Amino acid sequence: MSTLRAPVKVRVKDWFPPGHVRTPFFLRGKVGVIERELGPFHNPEELAYRQKGAPRKLLRVRFEMSEIWGEDAETPTDTLDAEIYEHWLEPADAT
Amino acid sequence: MQAHSNSRNVTVMEHDNIRRWHDMGGQPAGQIDLDQHNFALWEKRVDALMVLTSGKGYFTVDGLRRVLEDMGEDTFETMSYYERWVQSVNQNLLEAGAYSLEELSTKMAEVTARGETYGDCAAGGE
Numbered sequence: 075m076s077t078l079r080a081p082v083k084v085r086v087k088d089w090f091p092p093g094h095v096r097t098p099f100f101l102r103g104k105v106g107v108i109e110r111e112l113g114p115f116h117n118p119e120e121l122a123y124r125q126k127g128a129p130r131k132l133l134r135v136r137f138e139m140s141e142i143w144g145e146d147a148e149t150p151t152d153t154l155d156a157e158i159y160e161h162w163l164e165p166a167d168a169t
Numbered sequence: 170m171q172a173h174s175n176s177r178n179v180t181v182m183e184h185d186n187i188r189r190w191h192d193m194g195g196q197p198a199g200q201i202d203l204d205q206h207n208f209a210l211w212e213k214r215v216d217a218l219m220v221l222t223s224g225k226g227y228f229t230v231d232g233l234r235r236v237l238e239d240m241g242e243d244t245f246e247t248m249s250y251y252e253r254w255v256q257s258v259n260q261n262l263l264e265a266g267a268y269s270l271e272e273l274s275t276k277m278a279e280v281t282a283r284g285e286t287y288g289d290c291a292a293g294g295e
Contacts, residue, residue, distance in 0.1 A: 090187040092189070092230065094235035099189070099194065099195075119231075121232065122229075123232070123235065124228065142195075
């Protein structure tokens with residue numbers, strides 16, 4: 075994921091672990107574009123369990139409402155930005 | 170939920186089974202209570218305890234949230250905000266070894282013995 079540069083389409087992984095994560099449920103499996111890269115931060119998924127938390131890149135990803143909510147989207151072309159750690163993202167063309 | 174219908178591998182029904190209770194973004198919600206309210210002294214102290222002990226490095230906000238989430242949906246309905254916080258702070262401090270259950274029990278008995286009211290209990294402190 076270190077080669078990701080805007081504008082790059084990414085898909086949020088369809089992961090559903092039972093523990094503490096920061097990736098909103100409603101974005102799992104959704105495709106967006108990288109709006110910008112943010113700094114590396116200690117991984118909150120490890121900090122939550124008293125681990126040191128390896129530094130992971132945080133990315134701001136922009137999603138269209140139609141992608142998130144489908145036909146239920148009230149304003150389909152509005153966008154939503156969410157900050158998601160690199161290990162939760164994969165290239166959008168991946169199967 | 171309709172919202173998940175375009176996700177690739179996981180069916181809508183499966184989604185609803187694996188969504189953790191606290192992760193409620195996009196879920197139907199009722200009216201939001203926008204009333205302001207004051208905090209009780211003990212609630213301010215819980216807040217201060219969180220700031221002080223996390224500042225000391227015993228745990229982070231991630232650990233606070235992890236325990237709050239693991240406490241489950243029922244506690245969200247039955248306990249107040251700072252009641253949940255103090256339980257999570259305590260759990261994190263125990264895990265970090267800030268004090269033992271024996272020390273906590275001894276202190277709780279000591280405070281209980283001071284009196285019935287919050288003022289009595291606090292007044293006898295250090």
